Amino acid sequence: MVDNYETDERPLLETTATDRHRGDQPMNLALEDVSYGVDGTEILTEISLALESGEIMTIIGPSGAGKTTLLRLAALFEQPTGGTIRYDGTDPWALSRDDRLVIRRRIGMVFQQASLFDAPVARNVDIGRRVRWPWPRRIRGFLERLLPRRFTGSPAVDERTLEALELVGLRDAWDRDPASLSGGEAQRVSFARALAVEPEVLVLDEPTSDLDPRNTAILERAIERSRERDHGVLLATHDMHQAERISDRVAVLLEGELVEVGPPGQVFEKPRDERTARFVRGDLLYDDNELPA
Amino acid sequence: MPFELITEPNYLRSVIRVSLTVSLTAIFVSTLVSLPIAFLIGFADFPGKRLVTAIINTGMGFPSVAVGLFVLLFISTDGPLGSLDLVYTPEAMIISQCILAAPVITGVALSAVESVDDAVRDTAYGVGGTRTDVALITLKEARYGVITGILAGFGRAISEVGSVLIVGGNIAYADGTSKTRTITTAITFETRRGEFETALALGAVLIVLVLLVNGIVMRLGGR
Incomplete structure (x- = not known):
């Protein structure tokens, strides 16, 4: 399959997912009875859910419920041990590695901890685009970096990278060393890195769990902008207020089972499942036996 | 008589040339062999991995x-590689230095690769990287450790005396220029002759060379 990223030089904000990629519409994600286990221990049991384009779905649940595993399955890091994941009706795990790569490259993932490479911010952000370049261009880019810029004439940073940084309020930080960034800034750079390749499905694993309110607000705004551009967002969070604030739908995951999916108003105010009600009230946060004497 | 080195620059030049040619070639070959091995072991999970690492x-x-001695047995007339006629040649010295440097480069590079956080690999995969991309990004993140391994291997090779003396023979031509005489074996030779000043001068040259090579490699590595 042919990757068209290398020929696409339009500014990020002017490009829509619909006209960028191979399909006519941004991708839809569906999990059908998906299970996952390791060494005989089942972590997720028969999860079924669907993420539409232009939707923010939040996964809530206590630590150890399987949220991260669910997101890793959705982002095709792991293959389910049962059930099927479908993107636009296609099971990526039934495809060849190359064909699956095409789907993977339409998904963006941000992890709980910002993991930045030992390179300036701009190179962290444009890594996703660089891995999509054909090898001759990558080799040329590598060789150009060995020469002083005045000989190569290449710009220090390209506009698309700056556009991605602008979405998280860090346009001027493109030449900074990752070590000089605060935790919040580093996470925003991670987010810009995911956005820079215009993913049609954004998978976010508690991206704001370690952030202050200001950085959280900036990332939430970026998440909402992804929704405005018709991208699907799957977000795991411990923050009930955040889930209520930005979600279109909330999925409650308890002990590897999806117990309820619905709009925030339903899940938080009129839950249909008793376990959801207990979790929302905080009754499932700990067992009485776990409390200190 | 240290100034003999200056009055006979051909001697010094030939010794330096042999030392650098042998050691740099050995390091080049060792690196080509060692880095893929370090990566294969670092990325793979297999039974006996700890044993392999320990070896x-x-x-x-x-x-x-x-x-x-081991190399000499292999390349001597009765050895399996006897037909190649490698005894007392720079090629034999390269083989022995490869054997000495390869575990150093592999071990240090392996440690560097394994110390790269799993999150880096996840991130490389998550941005749409192929397995090759993930390996290259991991290599880049481990580059200082890998460079340290290569430099440690180079240090081991160029400062080596015992094996190059056995397989190379410390031979100089009739005009005094080196055939298989390296800086280290020349130091040994001059010391035995009681030419301590010459040996000291050669030692200084060796230190300068090692510093120079380290500086160049570190610079190329971006440090």
Whole structure:
């Protein structure tokens, strides 16, 4: 399959997912009875859910419920041990590695901890685009970096990278060393890195769990902008207020089972499942036996 | 008589040339072999991985004279490589230095690769990287450790005496220029002759060369 990223030089904000990629519409994600286990221990049991384009779905649940595993399955890091994941009706795990790569490259993932490479911010952000370049261009880019810029004439940073940084309020930080960034800034750079390749499905694993309110607000705004551009967002969070604030739908995951999916108003105010009600009230946060004497 | 080196620059030049040619070639070959091995072991999970790692680490401490003897047995007339007529040649010295340097480069590079956080690999995969991309990004993140390994291997090779003496023979031509005489074996030779000043001067040259090579490699590595 042919990757068209290398020929696409339009500014990020002017490009829509619909006209960028191979399909006519941004991708839809569906999990059908998906299970996952390791060494005989089942972590997720028969999860079924669907993420539409232009939707923010939040996964809530206590630590150890399987949220991260669910997101890793959705982002095709792991293959389910049962059930099927479908993107636009296609099971990526039934495809060849190359064909699956095409789907993977339409998904963006941000992890709980910002993991930045030992390179300036701009190179962290444009890594996703660089891995999509054909090898001759990558080799040329590598060789150009060995020469002083005045000989190569290449710009220090390209506009698309700056556009991605602008979405998280860090346009001027493109030449900074990752070590000089605060935790919040580093996470925003991670987010810009995911956005820079215009993913049609954004998978976010508690991206704001370690952030202050200001950085959280900036990332939430970026998440909402992804929704405005018709991208699907799957977000795991411990923050009930955040889930209520930005979600279109909330999925409650308890002990590897999806117990309820619905709009925030339903899940938080009129839950249909008793376990959801207990979790929302905080009754499932700990067992009485776990409390200190 | 240290100034003999200056009055006979051909001698000094030929010794330096042999030392650098042998050691840099050995390091080049060792690096080509060692880095893929380090990556394969670092990325793969297989039964016996700890044993393999332990064997590599043991290899870092191979006694050089034992390696020299081992290589000599292999390349001597009755050995399996006897037909190649390698005894007392720079090629034989390259082989022995490869054997000494490879475990050092592999071991240090392996440690560097394994110390790269799993999150880096996840991130490389998550941005749409192929397995090759993930490996290259991991290599880039581990580059300082890998460079350290290569430099440690170079240090081991160029400062080596025992095995190159055995397989190379410390031979100089009739005009005094070196055939298989390296800086280290020349130091040994001059010391035996009581030419301590010459030996000291050669030692200084060796230190300068090592500093120079380290500086160039570190610079190329971006540090």
